[in-house]
Amino acid sequence: MTHPGDLFDLAYLHSMTGGDPDMRDTLLDLLREELPRERNTLLKAVDDEDVHAIFQASHSLKSTLAYTGNRQAMDINTRLESATREGRWGGEEQALVAELVRVIDQLVQALPALVQGVE
Amino acid sequence: MNALPAREQQIHILLVEDDPADARLIEIYLEESGFGDWLIDRAQSIQEALDQLEEQDYAIVLLDLTLPDGTGTENIRRIKSRFPDQNVVVLTGFDERVFGMEAVQQGAQDFLVKGDYDENSLAKTLRFSIERQNFIRRLEETQKIARIGSWEFHPDSGRLILSDQVLALTRPDDTELKDGMPSVELNHLLRRIHRIALSGREVNLDTRMKIPGNGERYFHVQCRLTRTPINQEIVQGILQDVTDRYQTEEMRKSRDLARKSTEIREQFIASISHEMRTPMNAIMGLSNVLLTGSDLAGEKKQMIQAIRDASDILLGIVNDILDFSAIQAGKIQFREEPFSVRSVCRNLEQILAAKVRDKGLSWKMIIEDQVPDQLIGDKLRMSQILFNLLGNAIKFTDAGQVALHVDCSQRTRNKVSLTFRIEDTGIGIPAEAQQSIFEDFNRVKYQNKTYEGTGLGLAITRQLVELQQGRIYLESQVGVGTTFFVHLDFAVEQTLPNGHAVMEPVRSSEGAFRGTILVVEDHKMNQLVARKTLERQWPEVKILMAENGQVGLELLERNDVDLVLMDLQMPVMDGYQATQAIRRHPLARIRQVPVLAMTANAYVSRDDQLHEKGFTDFVLKPFEPDQLFARILQYAPIKTISL
Incomplete structure (x- = not known):
């Protein structure tokens, strides 16, 4: 199993909380709620083959992923957002979604351990 | 005043006279004339005179033209050929006064006719000869300084008299100048221009001559035909070396x-x-x-x-x-304007992300906490420097990592020295190429492969760094990688453009913002972060939150809002539509409210269209707190800020 420390870089999250533990916990809780929800929103848009909805889901994920600090996910998502903003939806973009969801699942799976570690 | 030594004040005369009576008469006249402190040596022949002139300097040679070993003007020629600068006054018999005239033409200063002079005319002639000789010497010195020589050509006799300076200028390597002959080239030139002068036209031209041992020199030549008091034609001319002026x-x-x-x-x-x-x-x-x-x-x-x-x-x-x-062309100018170093680096990160990704490289960016964010300098040039170095790092790295590290090596309240470290795990630069790598048109070759480009990138980068009094250097190992170091100084921004708020450090205790900020953002985490960040900074701030533009407009109409933070992509009504509606609103207080776009897109943020679409400015997402606070303080109405 991948260690949470390899998946998360919480420097940004910490910088935004300014050392406030309550806010940090609130953000981590929100992350636990928002990541799976946004993942599902993305997959629903993919099922509907609604490229604009995929773009919106990807755009929303951009902010969420920034809090995880996971470069790989952020990078894949940036490519997906850029492609779907231009209306592109093909094999390449579908592969991006698959890869993105795989990384998000890893993050979601590791989040509880991370929260405990932080606590 | 310093008195001259007695020896130097004494006028030393060489009297060349074989007749003891004539010689004695000269001495008597001189004694009676009060000529001054004089001393006479005597020679009785030309040869004896020449020997004595070899041994001793004389102010005047008084030369009889009838001597045992020479007569007539031959005597003056023999002396002048050996001692051309010697002051000579000729003594002639009453029937030989024509020789006196000729002697003057040969270079004597004057002549005295025996039996026709007295003590006064003798003294006067000698004094004038000395003065004339001194004057000629000064003139020659002046000509020497001006590199001017003169000459005379007597068409009747074909005689050519060249000044020493003409010879020095045209035959500088010739140790036998005393023959007074022109060089072949000068002779050719003079024959040509004398023909012109003799036709009555004045010659005034620039020409060039090959001078032995002195290359090709340029001369200005002037000459014209004149007549002597006895109506003889003479061509007189000057020749000046104008090579320096010409060059x-x-x-x-x-x-x-x-x-x-x-x-x-x-x-x-x-x-x-x-x-x-x-x-x-x-x-x-x-x-x-x-x-x-x-x-x-x-x-x-x-x-x-x-x-x-x-x-x-x-x-x-x-x-x-x-x-x-x-x-x-020296036309590069550097701006002095506030900017965020983190924004610049993040923009670069986004611009280069595709290249890093396409090459399968990993990317790392570290900006140390102690690096102040708001600096004053030229952000475009700083961006260009980093872009060139990072672009090269990616270009020359096929596997591994490219990293940007920003640290602060020195810091005072007003000034900071930043060190940018650009690291790669690429091909490396051989030690022998590390010096020339910053030279113009230097292109890297590696394993017989030349990489594309003009070879100007690093040269430009170095110039951009050095023109800002910065320093750039590198460390590299072939096969391991390269690290470029850039040191640049920046002023730390102390006051905002409106001059009312101290921005760094921004602390709630120093600058309390008591106004109302409307945050229009659909993302829950961003909403929370925005709210908490602003409330932590300014406990008295009032935050209104809207999840889309439509709700934002409604809140704006119902509340007195000082500034709007507007996301761009939102459901129902996006940030562009909402901002356009704000700018077209019938109420002035709403039309005029500052609206800051919140965008993660570096390209959009650089786009002037943001301003055209009604946004006051932008802040980058993810938020950089210092930048966010600075922008709010920059644009929020002054009445809401207190110190």
């Missing part, structure tokens, strides 16, 4: 030509670059359009991709040439 003039012409050429080159480069950019933009734009079409696949897509990549490289080359030309 200076040539250099000035070359410099003017070079300047003109540079101006033409700059105009050409600017013009051609502009002309190239326009079609290149079309090629790149249309390539992008084709690439985004869904019907392109396989080989055609690769070909279009190749066209776009080649255009991208070409555009880089054009930009390099333009920059290089501007640096060469």
Whole structure:
């Protein structure tokens, strides 16, 4: 199993909380709620083959992923957002979604351990 | 006043006279004339006189023209040929006064007719001869300084008298100048111009001659025909070495030509670059359009991709040439404006992300906490420096990592020295190439492969760093990687443009913002972060939260809002539509509210269209707290800020 420390870089999250533990916990809780929800929103848009909805889901994920600090996910998502903003939806973009969801699942799976570690 | 030594004040005369009575008469006249302190040596023949002149300097030679070993003007010629500068006054018999005239023509200062002079005329003649001789010497010195020589040509006799300076200028390596003969080239020149002068025309020309041992020299020559008091024709002329002046003039012409050429080159480069950019933009734009079409696949897509990549490289080359030309012409100017160093680095990160990704490299960026964010300097040039170095790092790295590290080596309240470290795990630079890597048009070769580019990138980068009094250097190991170090100093921004708020450090205790901020953002985490960040900074701030533009407009109408933070992509009504509605609102207080776009897109944030669409400015997402606070303080109405 991948260690949470390899998946998360919480420097940004910490910088935004300014050392406030309550806010940090609130953000981590929100992350636990928002990541799976946004993942599902993305997959629903993919099922509907609604490229604009995929773009919106990807755009929303951009902010969420920034809090995880996971470069790989952020990078894949940036490519997906850029492609779907231009209306592109093909094999390449579908592969991006698959890869993105795989990384998000890893993050979601590791989040509880991370929260405990932080606590 | 210092008295001259007695010996130097004494006038030493050589009397060349074989007749003891005539010699004694001279002495008597001199004693009676009160001529001064004089001393006479005596010679009784030309040979004896020549021997004594070898041994001793004489102010005057009083020369009898009838001597045992020579008569007539032959005597003066013999003395003058050996001692051309010698002051000679000739003594002639009453029937030989014609020889006296000839002697003067041969170089004697004057002549005295025996039996026809007394003590006064003797003293007067001698004094004048000394004065004339001194005057001639001073004139010759002046001519020497001015590199002017003179000559006389007597057409009747064919006699040519060249001054020492003419000989020195035209035969500088000749140790036998005393023969008084012109060089072959000078002789040729003089024959040509004498013909012109003798026809009554004045000669005034510049010419050049090969001078033995002194290369080719330029001369100004003037001469004309004159007549002596006894109506003899003489061609008199001067010759001046004007090589220095000529060369200076040539250099000035070359410099003017070079300047003109540079101006033409700059105009050409600017013009051609502009002309190239326009079609290149079309090629790149249309390539992008084709690439985004869904019907392109396989080989055609690769070909279009190749066209776009080649255009991208070409555009880089054009930009390099333009920059290089501007640096060469000293036309680079650096701005002094506030900027966020983190924003610049993040923009670069986004711009280069695709290249890093395409090469399968990993990317790392560390900006140390102690680096102040708000600096004053030229952010575009700083961005260009880092872009060039990071672009190279990616280009020359096939596997591994490219990293940007920003640290603060020195810091005072007003000034900071930043060190940018650009690291790669690429091919490395051999030690022998590390010195020349910053030179113009230096292109890296590695394993017989030459990488694309003009070879100007690093030269431009170095110039941009050094023109800002910075320093750039590198450490590299072949096969391991390269690290470039850039040291640049910046002023730390202390006050905002309105001059009312101290921005750094921004602390709630120092600058309390008591106004109302409307945050229009659909993302829950961003909403929370925005709210908490602002409330932590300014406990008295009032935050209104809207999840889309429509709700934002409604809140704006119902509340007195000082500033709006507006996300761009939102459901129902996006940030662009909401901002346009704000700017068209019938209530002035709403139309005039500052609206800051919140965007993660570096391209959008650089786009002037943001301003055209009604946004006051932008803040980048993810938020950089200092930048966010600074922007709010910058644009929020002054009445809401208290210190």
